[in-house]
Amino acid sequence: MQPEAVELIVLAAAALAFAVAFSPRAASRRELLGKGSVGIVGAAAIAAVPTFDLALFVVLALGVVHSVVEGKRPLALRLRGPVVAVTLLALGAVFARVQGPDVLERLAAVGIVAGLAAAVGVLPYLHPIDPEEQLTSSPVVWLAFVGPVLAAVIVERAQSLLPVDAAGAFGALLIGLGLVNVVWGGAAAWLTESEAAAWRYSFVADWGLVLCGLGLIVADGQRAAILVLFSIVLCRLPLCLVSLEAPREKAVTRRPVNLVVAAALAGSAPFAGFAARLLLLRAATQLFWPLAVVLAAGMLLWLPGSLRLGRSLGLPKGRQAVGVALVLAVNVAVGLYPLPLLLAAHL
Amino acid sequence: MVEAAAAFVAWLGASVVVLSDGRRGLALGVALGAAGIAVIALDVAGPIAAGSIALGGLVAAAGRLGSGREGWHIMPAGSTPRLVLCIAAGLLALWVAAGVATGPGAPLRFTAMVVIGLSGARVLGGEDAPVLFTATGLLALSVALAAGTGLNAPEPWPFLAAAILAGSIAWISPRPVRAA
Numbered sequence: 472m473q474p475e476a477v478e479l480i481v482l483a484a485a486a487l488a489f490a491v492a493f494s495p496r497a498a499s500r501r502e503l504l505g506k507g508s509v510g511i512v513g514a515a516a517i518a519a520v521p522t523f524d525l526a527l528f529v530v531l532a533l534g535v536v537h538s539v540v541e542g543k544r545p546l547a548l549r550l551r552g553p554v555v556a557v558t559l560l561a562l563g564a565v566f567a568r569v570q571g572p573d574v575l576e577r578l579a580a581v582g583i584v585a586g587l588a589a590a591v592g593v594l595p596y597l598h599p600i601d602p603e604e605q606l607t608s609s610p611v612v613w614l615a616f617v618g619p620v621l622a623a624v625i626v627e628r629a630q631s632l633l634p635v636d637a638a639g640a641f642g643a644l645l646i647g648l649g650l651v652n653v654v655w656g657g658a659a660a661w662l663t664e665s666e667a668a669a670w671r672y673s674f675v676a677d678w679g680l681v682l683c684g685l686g687l688i689v690a691d692g693q694r695a696a697i698l699v700l701f702s703i704v705l706c707r708l709p710l711c712l713v714s715l716e717a718p719r720e721k722a723v724t725r726r727p728v729n730l731v732v733a734a735a736l737a738g739s740a741p742f743a744g745f746a747a748r749l750l751l752l753r754a755a756t757q758l759f760w761p762l763a764v765v766l767a768a769g770m771l772l773w774l775p776g777s778l779r780l781g782r783s784l785g786l787p788k789g790r791q792a793v794g795v796a797l798v799l800a801v802n803v804a805v806g807l808y809p810l811p812l813l814l815a816a817h818l
Numbered sequence: 819m820v821e822a823a824a825a826f827v828a829w830l831g832a833s834v835v836v837l838s839d840g841r842r843g844l845a846l847g848v849a850l851g852a853a854g855i856a857v858i859a860l861d862v863a864g865p866i867a868a869g870s871i872a873l874g875g876l877v878a879a880a881g882r883l884g885s886g887r888e889g890w891h892i893m894p895a896g897s898t899p900r901l902v903l904c905i906a907a908g909l910l911a912l913w914v915a916a917g918v919a920t921g922p923g924a925p926l927r928f929t930a931m932v933v934i935g936l937s938g939a940r941v942l943g944g945e946d947a948p949v950l951f952t953a954t955g956l957l958a959l960s961v962a963l964a965a966g967t968g969l970n971a972p973e974p975w976p977f978l979a980a981a982i983l984a985g986s987i988a989w990i991s992p993r994p995v996r997a998a
Contacts, residue, residue, distance in 0.1 A: 524965035528979045558938030561964040568968025571919040
């Protein structure tokens with residue numbers, strides 16, 4: 472298994488442990504543990520299988536299992552994302568393997584990038600959400616739990632699958648799609664009416680940074696991507712869970728804790744997101760400095776959305792307050808000293 | 819010649835899945851699709867792969883006969899766009915597989931592209947669980963062919979995995995969605 476994938480599986484397991492430990496209801500904890508364990512096993516299987524094609528079968532199986540768990544969205548909506556993803560990824564694999572003109576290699580890169588976007592649920596394949604739906608059956612599972620492992624595996628295996636000439640197109644597509652998601656996700660997290668949708672768009676914006684990092688072929692880009700993925704799994708996901716699980720405790724909205732949470736979500740210093748953004752800007756500067764300017768401008772879009780999401784936590788109490796404090800502490804630790812995380816991923 | 823006929827049968831099967839709403843039509847489509855894919859797989863990856871696909875297709879077809887809308891319901895009223903999709907997808911895949919791509923194995927390329935594309939399109943356009951799961955199963959079988967594309971001697975594992983997945987999916991009965 473590739474080290475990044477192993478690290479992301481461990482992080483997903485830690486996020487699950489957090490969810491189980493700090494969920495306010497006992498019934499919800501049992502359900503989270505059961506369904507989350509299935510997700511962890513699925514993510515581990517995606518990383519463990521030896522070929523790209525077998526990973527597609529695991530994604531398809533996981534998509535079917537996720538579509539039949541109890542939820543409020545229709546089956547067709549829940550199944551569509553994974554099936555479209557597998558369709559595009561498989562077509563990409565076919566185009567990558569056949570002999571022919573260069574255009575087929577570029578179509579392979581398009582298929583794989585589009586398939587990755589469809590699997591994770593970022594633009595242009597946003598999975599529809601239902602604000603009343605439980606987290607275990609919502610698209611957040613793909614955005615923040617299984618998606619990071621899937622992205623690491625797909626990108627690593629695609630690089631060996633695609634011919635050398637198509638690698639440039641693959642990277643450029645990732646960066647282009649990443650920028651679209653940064654801008655759209657950042658603006659929508661700020662302007663959308665629904666709180667659940669705002670959380671979803673904030674994940675999308677983070678994924679924009681991940682895609683840019685994965686597309687930048689220099690080491691700092693890969694490092695930035697793994698740090699943003701860390702921040703998705705162990706910052707945004709737990710805070711999203713706390714926010715969505717405690718809807719009745721939101722009377723107080725402008726406490727210092729809300730500002731600190733907003734800072735963590737926006738990737739301010741000293742949280743992990745800040746280190747990721749610095750690395751990403753450095754990588755962009757190494758390759759093509761105007762890209763760094765565009766990224767820096769896009770990063771400003773996190774501020775209003777994060778302030779809004781920070782307020783949505785209300786005033787965490789008891790078990791949830793401990794959980795929020797733990798998340799913030801871990802993110803400060805990784806932000807100040809990210810080296811162990813990067814070394815574990817061999818980056 | 820045999821591979822070309824098998825590719826046509828696979829396209830026909832995928833088209834029947836796209837054009838059907840009833841359990842018999844869907845079962846016939848997945849059986850035809852699996853038969854075509856199995857013949858291609860025999861040439862590409864050997865008898866174990868072909869046997870797996872054939873068995874997986876049979877199990878999937880049998881599972882589909884047990885649930886879903888009664889009857890055939892092939893080409894019901896309003897299915898002209900689906901028919902156009904099947905023909906256009908077939909022509910496009912044929913052009914790419916035989917005209918744009920080079921080298922041997924055009925039937926394999928055609929079958930992989932057209933069955934993957936039509937299965938994915940069926941899931942995008944479908945609403946009923948039996949239709950969705952039938953198309954997903956057929957997609958699994960065709961993804962195995964994608965694994966065999968461009969390789970000299972592909973392993974049988976993707977074909978086995980595809981058969982298990984397609985056979986299992988057809989027997990799933992999802993719980994109805996609760997009203998909000």
